[in-house]
Amino acid sequence: MAVNRDKVKIHVSHLKKNFGKLEVLKDISTDIYEGEVVVIIGPSGSGKSTFLRCLNQLEEITDGQALIDGVDITDKHVNINHVRENIGMVFQHFNLFANMNVLRNLTLAPVDLKKATKEEARTQAMEMLAKVGMQDKAEAYPSQLSGGQKQRVAIARALCMHPDIMLFDEPTSALDPEMVGEVLQVMKNLAAEGMTMVIVTHEIGFAREVSDRVLFMDGGYIVEEGTPQEVILNPKEPRTIDFLNKVL
Amino acid sequence: MVRIVTVYGRLLLEAMGQTLILALSGLFFACILGLIFGLMSVVRNKVCNVIAVIFVDAIRSVPMIVLAYFIYFGVPAAINNMPGMSFTLSALQAGTVALALNCGAYMAEIIRAGIQSVDRGQMEAARSLGLPYWRAMQRVVLPQAIRTMIPSIVNQFIITLKDTSILSVIGFPELVNTAKNVVASTFRAFEVWGLVAVMYIIVILTLSRCAKILERRLNRGR
Numbered sequence: 001m002a003v004n005r006d007k008v009k010i011h012v013s014h015l016k017k018n019f020g021k022l023e024v025l026k027d028i029s030t031d032i033y034e035g036e037v038v039v040i041i042g043p044s045g046s047g048k049s050t051f052l053r054c055l056n057q058l059e060e061i062t063d064g065q066a067l068i069d070g071v072d073i074t075d076k077h078v079n080i081n082h083v084r085e086n087i088g089m090v091f092q093h094f095n096l097f098a099n100m101n102v103l104r105n106l107t108l109a110p111v112d113l114k115k116a117t118k119e120e121a122r123t124q125a126m127e128m129l130a131k132v133g134m135q136d137k138a139e140a141y142p143s144q145l146s147g148g149q150k151q152r153v154a155i156a157r158a159l160c161m162h163p164d165i166m167l168f169d170e171p172t173s174a175l176d177p178e179m180v181g182e183v184l185q186v187m188k189n190l191a192a193e194g195m196t197m198v199i200v201t202h203e204i205g206f207a208r209e210v211s212d213r214v215l216f217m218d219g220g221y222i223v224e225e226g227t228p229q230e231v232i233l234n235p236k237e238p239r240t241i242d243f244l245n246k247v248l
Numbered sequence: 249m250v251r252i253v254t255v256y257g258r259l260l261l262e263a264m265g266q267t268l269i270l271a272l273s274g275l276f277f278a279c280i281l282g283l284i285f286g287l288m289s290v291v292r293n294k295v296c297n298v299i300a301v302i303f304v305d306a307i308r309s310v311p312m313i314v315l316a317y318f319i320y321f322g323v324p325a326a327i328n329n330m331p332g333m334s335f336t337l338s339a340l341q342a343g344t345v346a347l348a349l350n351c352g353a354y355m356a357e358i359i360r361a362g363i364q365s366v367d368r369g370q371m372e373a374a375r376s377l378g379l380p381y382w383r384a385m386q387r388v389v390l391p392q393a394i395r396t397m398i399p400s401i402v403n404q405f406i407i408t409l410k411d412t413s414i415l416s417v418i419g420f421p422e423l424v425n426t427a428k429n430v431v432a433s434t435f436r437a438f439e440v441w442g443l444v445a446v447m448y449i450i451v452i453l454t455l456s457r458c459a460k461i462l463e464r465r466l467n468r469g470r
Contacts, residue, residue: 058372085378095373099391108387109377154373161377 088158148179263426274347282355
């Protein structure tokens with residue numbers, strides 16, 4: 001896959017995150033390149049979701065730096081809403097807007113933020129729905145969809161803002177097993193198109209197949225990182241070995 | 249009975265009209281106050297949160313009759329004691345303020361609870377797309393919150409409508425005050441108070457039926 005090593009999309013240095021007295025992220029530093037697909041694995045409570053949520057400031061960063069396309073999102077003068085327009089996020093529990101049908105879910109942000117006219121947004125939404133195989137359900141409400149369908153719509157919704165980074169927070173963890181495949185397939189297609197992706201997941205097989213790099217997190221640190229070959233097949237750190245023995 | 253209706257019916261109907269005017273003006277401002285303080289209690293700002301809590305706690309702890317006396321007699325008295333100041337409130341104005349404050353505090357709680365009942369993920373998803381906080385609130389969170397708030401709001405409206413009767417103590421010519429006068433001149437307490445009760449029942453049942461229809465309409469498509 002085409003990773004552009006000349007262009008750093010996400011630069012994180014000495015990032016810390018506390019919830020009150022609890023230190024969830026202790027010292028995280030890494031660079032993520034354009035077109036790179038990074039998968040974050042690790043035991044629950046290791047801080048992987050928190051780390052992901054820090055990247056679009058859904059969690060306020062306590063200390064350290066995070067640059068998105070060179071823009072320091074910890075800087076109080078930076079308009080975080082503008083930064084977020086370029087970072088799509090997909091949640092474990094889908095979080096489709098329950099009061100709107102699928103089409104409106106997709107067109108809300110582009111129209112409200114004046115990225116597109118109603119007509120353009122609609123056309124584009126239908127294209128995105130086709131891309132995730134959901135064009136038949138444009139008029140349906142979220143409550144009428146299965147988990148896998150909801151998640152595919154959620155991905156399409158994020159794509160409608162034309163982000164150049166996509167964050168996935170355990171996108172398949174809330175799905176029935178038979179629906180995991182359809183969502184992973186959409187993500188694979190996205191990776192093949194060269195999208196920069198950061199994915200928190202428990203799907204080790206998917207990580208091996210799709211990712212350029214795997215980060216193993218534990219106790220608020222990145223304990224080990226490298227290609228899936230290195231981290232998943234030949235882990236060096238005892239904690240990584242221990243974790244993989246439990247999940248594989 | 250028939251004589252009461254024919255002779256005093258019109259008077260009592262007019263009084264019911266006054267009751268409704270008072271209730272509606274009180275409710276109107278109560279909704280505004282409730283929205284302001286309800287939102288102040290959910291935003292991530294300690295100062296706003298504390299102000300909202302103080303407002304709600306203070307108002308809820310004061311009986312409405314005390315609030316009415318305080319606003320109608322107390323506040324103008326205090327202002328008139330200042331040199332060169334002259335200030336009076338009509339019973340309608342004072343009554344509206346008392347109702348608005350009282351009902352507003354409960355509305356604030358209903359609105360806070362309604363907003364908090366909407367899953368946090370809804371706000372997060374909207375924010376993750378780049379929508380500013382208030383835009384997300386307006387487009388995504390509030391429409392869902394209102395759905396859950398409607399039964400409580402209707403309940404509060406009914407309580408406030410009935411609470412207008414307390415404002416008979418400051419001399420506003422609403423239904424109870426008028427009925428008192430009618431009883432005083434006719435000595436027909438049973439008929440008059442019975443009639444007044446029936447009038448309240450009719451108005452409030454109409455209100456709650458309309459609310460049911462509205463609720464059903466809002467829940468369509470879910």
